[in-house]
Amino acid sequence: MVTKARASKGKGRKKEAAGEKRKAQARKKSPETKAQERPRIGVFVCHCGTNIAGVVDVKEVARYAGEKASDVVYATDSKYMCSEPGQKEIIDAIKEHKLNRIVVAACSPRMHEPTFRRAAQAAGINPYYVDMANIREHCSWVHIQEKEAATEKAKDLVRMSVARARLLEPQEKIKVPVRKSTLVIGGGIAGIQAALDLADMGYKVYLVEKQPTIGGKMAQLDKTFPTMDCAACILTPKMVDASRHENIELITYAEVKNITGYVGNFTVTVTKKPRYVIEDLCTGCMDCAEACPVEVPNEFDQGLGSRKAIYVPFPQAVPLIYTLDEDTCIGCGACKNVCTIEAIDFNQQPQEVTLEVGTIIIATGYQIFDATRKPEYGYGKYENVINGLEFERLINASGPTGGKLLRPSDGKEPRSIAFIQCVGSRDENTNLWCSRVCCMYAIKNARLYKEKHPETEIYIFYIDIRAFGKGYEEFYKIAQEEYGIKFFKGRPSVIYEDPSTARLILNVEDTMLGRKIEVEVDLVVLSVGMEPGQDTETIGKMLGVSRGADGFFLEAHPKLRPVDTLVEGVYLAGTAQGPKDIPDTVAQASGAAARASILMAKGEVEIDPVIAYSEKELCIGCRICERICPASAISMEDRKAVVNEAMCIGCGLCAGGCPTGAMKLRHFKDEQILAQIHAALAED
């Protein structure tokens, strides 16, 4: 969407910049960009306590800047530049020494550039007259043992920064309107919570879920630790709330295909898969499923139970609309024959829906570790080795066995069970991270089974028990002391099956007592961890949101911006960002909703004016820029390139590719970068 304010402002700036350029050319390589205003640069070197000053000789850097770097009229050092007194020092110095550019040599600009821009503005100079030299992350912290070399590097970085500051130009932030609507991707507990919070605030929410129902993984769980609430009992009311909320539009059995635009103005394309059931007509009466002759394993029960080709995943599904699975349907028409309201339509086609939203919350969740990747535990080979999620379904009253845990091999109740922790987690060969829930869910499941069958022998084999949440340690203690569950610190090396009994033999080293033990059990439950959901990569690429080394989405800052992403207007909720339990997921989801609401409540957002413009006098109409622009923001007018500033994303590809230098990227102009290169290698 083109915003008028932005386009007109841009035009004004373009004219001004073009005028300056002509002046600059007339002066022939003058270091100044404005004849009337000679740069008066202030340099502020931060100690950051001892973070910088412990390695870099900050006084020497400030002295050097003051004496050697041209146009520097004031240089100083201070303990914490970002602190209130530090900022005041900058503001006072700007006023006192009539500074018109400042260089702050401190941490990464990705950390505190906004802070110092605010300080500059408070002192009455344009915030884009600030440049930062990163002498912490890129210097003192990585050259701890090389103090002299680090000090020399810091001087160079400051000199480069001064060279750039000298050529900086004032910029106006661009204000763009923010639509008061959100796309929530993923309808698990995280997505539901975020959607409900935003909808309650009065914003329109589109909740898109890939499966036929919302509810996610939480709907599959039995009881939840440490309170032993039944997952369905606490989740399904929220699912219903989400479906009934006037501000929430549920789009289930659908996938996000494409996202374009930018903060405040995203355009989303969603493809709804054909259900072959008319959503508005289906009453969820179940006649079709009863008539359907096809039985296939039910994904909701982890394949342990069965469903029909036309089905709802579970009885409390929201929306309660049947879905015909085209991969398993044999086309007999039995369902259509029994559906008296004629809701079945075999001719349905995939449907594309376009949504216009201001903000986006990613709540795509996790998938469980595939235990066949640890062949030594025999998952997939021995019938009586199951994973934690399968156990949840087997003890669940609505599960395939009606809540009676039966051994897969013979349908008998196990008299002994071994839980193995950290399967695929904290393991150099698979995943290095701790999944944060496995200790607790194993203890919870052990307690649940022990309550019903006190005579059962239950073993938990672990590396460490991580019971860190509120009430978790207490929950674990009770399992140990009152339930008689046996905890062994040691991970089994291998599991064998006794083919005659289908019982399992585990060899473990009890590392506490330093002895080898052998245990024979009826059932082994592998406590598999969390992995990034299947769609993490696709969604990440669509939005330009980075993923960490573990594959989960990367937050903007691990401590201070844990629900933001580096893409403005896009937030993270739940396990899409990393393993977490239900309370943390819900808290983060509410956090994401609150963060998204800030922009929408304001109704507009300021974005960096780092966008391109072309200088007509220099443009030869070669159209290279037009061809390479990834945002299709460049067009030709009178055989000269023109940038649509509302569409420009500011990558600078055009500026780098322009053969005459006609294309410029604001705040990252050729002369600014060339000055930095020069200053890096030579004193002026």
Place this chain on the structure above:
Amino acid sequence: MAFEPKIIAFLCNWCAYAGADLAGTSRMQYPPSTRTIRIMCTGRMSPVFILKAFAEGADGVLVAGCHPGDCHYVSGNYGAEKRVKLVSDLLPELGLEKERLMLRWISASEGELFSKTVKEFTEQVRKLGPSPLRKK
């Protein structure tokens, strides 16, 4: 004293620069050879920047951006790849070794890779000796 190369590093704001920040936060040590220039996207790279760096006497130039497919601006890194290749082919004509120019994809979470890249590249350039275009 051993020759200490000077390397100009062009890092994109979203991936490589953030990766370098992470290397710092994680205190991953590497040689003090690089002088970083932050650009929003490696797509901003102009062949002129690399040539200018060498002309001014840089011993090496490192360009690092987002992994293919991960570019914050869709396809800026592909543009960078083409331009770096172009300059790389020119270097021998200027009497410089191709090994003085390196392009790497480093994500925001790859602090370790950043540190490793600087170590390796510094060593590579050190073996080549000072740039023949170095002043003094």
